[in-house]
Amino acid sequence: MHLKEELNKQQLKAVEFSGKHLLVLAGAGTGKTRTIIARAAYLIENGANPSKIQILTFTKKAANEIVERVKASLPQSNGKSLNGATFHSWCNQLIIKYPNLFGAANFTVIDPDDQLGLMKMVSGNHSEVYSKLRIKPQQLLDVYSYARNTKKNLTESIRSLVYKGKEDNDTEYEITAIKPNIEILLRAYQKKKMEQRYLDYDDLLLVVSTQLKANAEARKLLSQNLDYLLVDEMQDTNPLQWELLSPFIEICNLFCVGDDAQSIYSFRGADFRNVHQFKERVPNAEVYKLEKNYRSTQEILDVSNWLLEKSPIDYNKQLQSVRGSGEVPQLLNVSDEWQEANWVADEILKNYTDEDRQFSDHLILSRSQYYTKTLQAVFIRRKIPYVTYGGRKFLQAAHIKDLVSLLRIVNNPYDEIAWVRFLTFWEGIGEVRASRIMAVILADEGKTDIPILLQGAIPGKDGIKIAELYNDVQKEKGKVGKMVDIAYEAMSLGLAFRYRKDWIEKRKADFPVLKLLANSYSSLGEFIGEGLLDNAEKMNGAPVLSESQLATAEEKDHVIISTIHSAKGLEADVCIVLNVSPKSFPSSWSLDDIDAIEEDRRVLYVALTRAKNKLIITRNTASISAIHSKAIPANAGQQTDGAETYFLTAIPDGLVLQETIGYDFKSVKDAPEPNKLDLSSGMDFS
């Protein structure tokens, strides 16, 4: 690698660091990856033994990419023995390499699926305890892992994961009630693991860190084989990972790269203080900064810098654009999600048609994939190809698939997958029974009407109900929206029961969206074929884009709709951040908790800094009006409508260009003083 040509001064200084431990505090888009690669290459070029350099990353993909790029930058075979791994796989390697040292020679590593199997087994063996809890095995495992990763006790872990951090009397009472039973199950799970000689993923880190912490001999042994530890995404390390890293302060040289302002995984236990307080935590450490941003234009960075400056946490970060000036970011006020979605679709199609941009030049970011359901419906309808990162596609959500299974069998009575889904939806019909019923229908080969077959195969009232439903839906074959309506009416009780945990908050509202989407198709076949398969790239006859445009669009050319959490490391020419509204930034869940508010700020920071040239932020005017009706909190920390903490409150005029589509809330002129309201008027009591 030609270091001097490919690195800027700040990067070069970090790469050539000759002290003991270094934290490279790298802002967004400042070339973290490039720096860590160059550091490894530099060390090897200057005589370090590659087998004594370890690179640690959060994903296998990142580890491979870094190692490959280091090797590519070196003369042949020089970096051959360089090792890059995730925390887990590295610990696993150490356990295998030093079977006696870590005492886990004959243990088997189990993956999350196996863990779940084991926890289910344990729950089954303790059914009298388990049945008292309304907590699923996966949630038990989550609590167990959270406690071990964050080093919080069981009570606090239950509070964080099961009760969203609530601290009121009711919660206290409930935690006290369920904790002993959770403890019994977790202890039983631990015992079972030990008996069967299993190590779960967290055990890998624990086995290594516990031994290294307690055993000077172990540290000495390891230091003979390790000179440099290079850690990427340091801000995402959690207390358990920190515990693993701390013995290495003594064992070797640490070179950690991270951005405290991009730490957004505290729900998994990540602790940005590992970066923020690096110097206090690591003796003989220095901190260098990278502030030259290669990704975005200065206007985009100005908004991002402003956001961080307003934080009570002193990030002390001012990103400067190497690329210089560009377009001022846009702040778009919309009055609802449909308007927002259609505006976004228009914008993308305009960019695609008039500005020579690809679909893949667009990255759409949202806090949750759930929020993007309307956008996805509009994209499907307007034939904008897209992929989603993080969360599930709207039409792949279980509750939607349940309902759609009925439409699928009406459309195609040979659709076996849909039959099983539809039949098992009903209480009392399991998979075995469903296959039997289905066999009857398929064997008939279309000679008899399906409702009659259903009634014959399912005795009693249930059979009549299911047969009638099929019949009612079938009758409306031309009106897809109506079919959704009928299906929903018949299935909503069952759906509400099946998804009772998050029915009201999350799932219920999807059905009106499904209906609107269905309404926009003139035949069931088209709806199922296009809408549900969601093969937007392969569609023909686009009413919005001409066929030739579609044909030339490459298969992999699609808009990315991503949750912000899944967008780390991504970048795009045009970046649209959805719904940066008072109740979501910070989220109304966060208002009681300063740490949560600041985490939300970092989430927004990550989103804004993905944009290269064009940044568009949308917000809902419905939530903006909440600002005007804000309730003053009686005491600090009391939940309000978020107006005080809303991140974009008082954003300076020049930083963004505001535009309001539809209803213009700014032009409403109200009376200067509140008039008296008389509720006794209009009532005659005589």
Ligand SMILES: Nc1ncnc2c1ncn2[C@@H]1O[C@H](COP(=O)(O)OP(=O)(O)OP(=O)(O)O)[C@@H](O)[C@H]1O
């Ligand atoms: N010295 C440099 N000269 C030219 N381009 C650079 C330099 N350093 C980094 N870049 C480019 O800047 C872009 C951002 O780099 P990179 O993705 O490594 O940033 P990052 O710090 O990991 O960003 P983030 O944390 O925001 O994901 C890349 O396209 C990279 O090639």
